[in-house]
Structure formats: C-alpha cells, structure tokens
Amino acid sequence: MLTILHKKRLLPELLQDYVDIHCHLIHDIDDGPKTLYDSYHLIKRAMELGINGFIATPHIMADMYPNTPQLISAQYDELKQHLEEKDCLPKVFKVAAEYMVDDNFEIQLNNKNLLLLSDRYVLIEFPFIQIPMNIEFIIDSLFALDYIPVLAHPERYRYFHHQGDFLTLLKQKGCKFQINALSLSTYYGNSIHKAAMHLLEEGFYSFLGTDIHNQLHLSKLSEIKVKKNVERLITPLIENTKNIFD
Ligand SMILES: [Fe+2]
Secondary structure, X not given: OHHHHOOOEEXXXXXXXXXXXXXXXXXXXXXXXXXXXXXXXXXXXXXXXXXXXXXEOOEEEOOOEOOOXXXXXXXXHHHHHHHHHOOOOOOEEEEOOEEEOOHHHHHHHHOOOOOOOOOOEEEEEOOOOOOOOOHHHHHHHHHHOOOEEEEEOHXXXXXXXXOHHHHHXXXXXXXXXXXXXXXXXXXXXXXXXXXXXXXXXXXXXXXXXXXXOOHHHHHHHHHOEXXXXXXXXXXXXXXXXXXXXO
C-alpha cells in the first residue's frame, strides 16, 4: 500500500495530448535550434514522448533577439512546410512569441502589434538580474488594451524569492503565471526548484510550459519523476493549458 502511495510517474506520461505554450522550436531565430534539421529533430523527439501540440514562442528581446512578427512568421512557415514534408506535423502547431518587457515591448504594445498565444494571452518574461522599474505600469497597460499577460517561469527570477508580495500584487491584477516543467526538478538549481514548489503549493500557477530550447532540455524533462502530491498539483495546470490553448 505504501509503495502505491509513493509511486512516482514520469512527467511525459502526464503530458499526453497536452499543448506546450512555451517552447523555442523555430530554427535560427533565438537561442533555440540553429537549423531546420535541429528543429525537426527536437519536435520529432518531443512527439515521441507524447507531446503533440506546440505554440512556438521565440524570444523577442530588443538587445539580443530583435525579432519581428514578420520574421517569426516567415521562419515558422518554413519550418511548418518542412514538418509537413517529413510527415511530422504535430496536431497543434502555432506560433506566438515570448516578449521581454523592455522599451521595444512598450512600442509593440502601444501599436497593438503582438503575437499572441491565443485571442488575448501574451507570454512575457522579465530580465533575470533585476525587476523592470515600470512593471506595474506595463501590466496595467496590457489589461487596458484587453490583453492577459502570462508571466513565464516566475520561479526563475531570484529577486522574487524574497519578494513574494510582488507576485501576489501581479496576481491580484489578473496576471497569469506559467511554471517551467524543468523547475519540477533541480535542473535550474535548488533554490529555483524550491521556489517553484512553494508557488505551486500556494496556487500561483495557471499554466505549465516546457521552455525547451534543445535536446538536453528534452532529455532532462523526460527523466523527471513526479511524486503523487506534485502530480495532484500540476494535473489541473496541464488540463487548463490544454483547454485554453488547444
Ligand atoms: Fe523561454
């Protein structure tokens, strides 16, 4: 009996027919795959693990990856065609972006020129070093323009580890939070795993994303063993992600 209660499941078992809303799959556009061949192999292997839906989210970051919706769409079309030719097109294969909250983001926001996860959801990220000064203004502006911000991996911003109140404030404003699958392990380090488990237990998250960039990420993800209590916490997130973005 005790053995059954403590039985762990491999994470991919829980991700069958799930739609990944945060992944770097498009070739030669950010720190994800470099070539079409790399993109194809990453997607093929993810599909072999049972993940059959993807909204690819290349970075848009003014100082490192100054991608535009036009460039992203062109690369996405090329990859989609390649996947079709290889008979490897996932059930859901869409494109959006992961927006760094920087000056360029404010311009794109004001022009209402954003690539969305779906009708209203925008995937955003913050710098890892320090919290953007104007974040409350940006979040308010997003809602004023009828968008819903989804903050990628809040557990990975160390400045929040001792400033939980700020995440509470963002949550109260209606901001959604997305946990990275790899944060369920210690891949990013113990403190990030600990922060993720705390936010998970406190009910902060709405969605789960993989944030895979490469084969190593996928290998590490495939090895994650999920305890029963964690499975109970992440299953509603996986279902919610699937229901909203399928
Ligand atoms: Fe990402």
